[in-house]
Amino acid sequence: MFKEGCGVIGIWGNSDASRLAYFGLYALQHRGQEGCGIVTTSSNKLHIVKGKGLVSDVFCDDKIFDRLPGSVAIGHNRYSTTGEKGYRNVQPILIRFRGGEIACVHNGNLVNSASLRKYLTDTGSVLRGDSDTELIMHLIARSGKPTVPEMLEDALSKLQGAYSIIFITPDYLIAARDPHGFRPLELGKLGHGYIIASETCAFDIVEAEYIREIKPGEILVIDKDGKINSHFPLEKRREAFCIFELIYFSRPDSKIFDVNVDKVRRDLGRRLAVESPVDADIVISVPDSSNSAALGYAQETGIPFEIGFIRNHYIGRTFIKPGQLERDIDAKIKYNPVKGVIKKKRVVIVDDSIVRGTTISKLVRMIKSAGAKEVHLRISSPPIRFPCFYGVDTPTKEELIASSKSPDEICKLTGADSLKYLSLEGMLSLSTLPEHSWCTACFDGKYPVL
Numbered sequence: 343m344f345k346e347g348c349g350v351i352g353i354w355g356n357s358d359a360s361r362l363a364y365f366g367l368y369a370l371q372h373r374g375q376e377g378c379g380i381v382t383t384s385s386n387k388l389h390i391v392k393g394k395g396l397v398s399d400v401f402c403d404d405k406i407f408d409r410l411p412g413s414v415a416i417g418h419n420r421y422s423t424t425g426e427k428g429y430r431n432v433q434p435i436l437i438r439f440r441g442g443e444i445a446c447v448h449n450g451n452l453v454n455s456a457s458l459r460k461y462l463t464d465t466g467s468v469l470r471g472d473s474d475t476e477l478i479m480h481l482i483a484r485s486g487k488p489t490v491p492e493m494l495e496d497a498l499s500k501l502q503g504a505y506s507i508i509f510i511t512p513d514y515l516i517a518a519r520d521p522h523g524f525r526p527l528e529l530g531k532l533g534h535g536y537i538i539a540s541e542t543c544a545f546d547i548v549e550a551e552y553i554r555e556i557k558p559g560e561i562l563v564i565d566k567d568g569k570i571n572s573h574f575p576l577e578k579r580r581e582a583f584c585i586f587e588l589i590y591f592s593r594p595d596s597k598i599f600d601v602n603v604d605k606v607r608r609d610l611g612r613r614l615a616v617e618s619p620v621d622a623d624i625v626i627s628v629p630d631s632s633n634s635a636a637l638g639y640a641q642e643t644g645i646p647f648e649i650g651f652i653r654n655h656y657i658g659r660t661f662i663k664p665g666q667l668e669r670d671i672d673a674k675i676k677y678n679p680v681k682g683v684i685k686k687k688r689v690v691i692v693d694d695s696i697v698r699g700t701t702i703s704k705l706v707r708m709i710k711s712a713g714a715k716e717v718h719l720r721i722s723s724p725p726i727r728f729p730c731f732y733g734v735d736t737p738t739k740e741e742l743i744a745s746s747k748s749p750d751e752i753c754k755l756t757g758a759d760s761l762k763y764l765s766l767e768g769m770l771s772l773s774t775l776p777e778h779s780w781c782t783a784c785f786d787g788k789y790p791v792l
């Protein structure tokens with residue numbers, strides 16, 4: 343499985359801004375579980391609470407919200423793609439500089455962070471953490487421009503790579519998306535105010551209405567009076583929306599990049615069925631991320647969809663000593679096959695992707711030991727052969743099983759009776775996909791920026 347890299351939220355114009363940000367972070371928990379935090383503004387000051395762990399761990403007491411007054415807030419769920427996992431890198435990052443106080447939350451990954459870090463330290467900056475976000479804050483603090491929005495613009499013009507970012511100051515809430523548009527960032531109406539978030543599932547929980555996406559290269563400034571100013575000062579780049587957001591990362595009940603995630607996943611499953619049908623008795627998913635694709639595969643082939651795995655959602659941290667317990671215990675803690683459904687059946691397992699190949703091999707073994715006659719793997723994306731440099735925690739190329747092995751070799755290793763991937767052309771030809779240019783670098787190695 344891939345791991346995601348961060349969820350961001352911004353609330354403008356609600357007296358309960360910190361609580362709304364908190365609910366939004368709950369909805370975005372799947373995007374990062376390592377740490378989280380909220381910053382609000384009131385009385386010309388910023389207030390911060392952040393810590394390591396899940397939203398329910400950090401915001402475990404209602405009194406915490408007394409420390410977060412104000413009608414404007416930003417929040418963040420962290421999964422580290424750069425930087426160590428310590429508290430120092432938990433966001434929001436808040437600084438005080440000559441322009442006053444500013445805090446920011448960031449989803450993405452800069453590809454020029456090494457040269458920015460060198461430039462900053464060579465010219466006297468002292469860096470505390472090792473995240474990209476801190477670099478951005480230093481660039482803002484060093485800008486010679488007269489106003490905070492102009493300082494931000496100046497700093498952002500020096501960045502290369504992926505960023506969907508929200509800033510808060512006592513005077514402004516500012517959202518920006520990199521000119522490639524790698525990561526999603528959505529704008530909604532929340533009562534008389536606004537909400538900005540990585541995915542619209544954060545809108546639903548607080549009953550906000552979707553307005554539109556923040557566009558690639560857009561900087562959207564909401565001032566104290568609620569006046570919105572949108573502009574596009576950054577150099578135009580080729581659009582490269584992360585197609586993996588639709589395949590796996592985002593929640594199926596979200597709308598991102600102008601499309602419903604569930605709709606695209608079902609179509610991926612349907613297209614996979616057209617490309618690689620199989621004679622079988624049941625179709626099952628690997629919950630939760632491949633549910634929609636498996637349903638699409640079942641609908642297209644007419645093979646019944648069944649609940650073949652039950653997923654345990656209450657795992658938290660597990661301590662497994664290698665060799666001490668039975669084989670595959672880590673997968674067994676997470677998934678259990680429904681034996682009555684599987685026994686004596688020819689089973690199609692639809693999954694969204696194969697990364698290292700270890701989990702899927704364990705799942706095939708589990709389904710076979712539950713009595714399946716045959717197991718056919720159908721993957722609703724092409725083979726992942728290259729690492730991501732844009733904010734997704736992928737292993738190295740060597741660890742990606744498809745970088746060195748053919749589908750037939752992978753099939754043999756997993757112990758499945760057949761294995762087919764969706765083709766790249768098939769994936770990109772879906773009529774449901776909005777007309778954007780997509781980043782497909784983890785499949786074809788064509789990196790939009792390095």
Ligand code: SF4
Nearest residue numbers: 584586730781783784
């Ligand atoms: S390399 Fe893959 S995961 Fe990374 S941004 Fe591109 S499509 Fe998304």
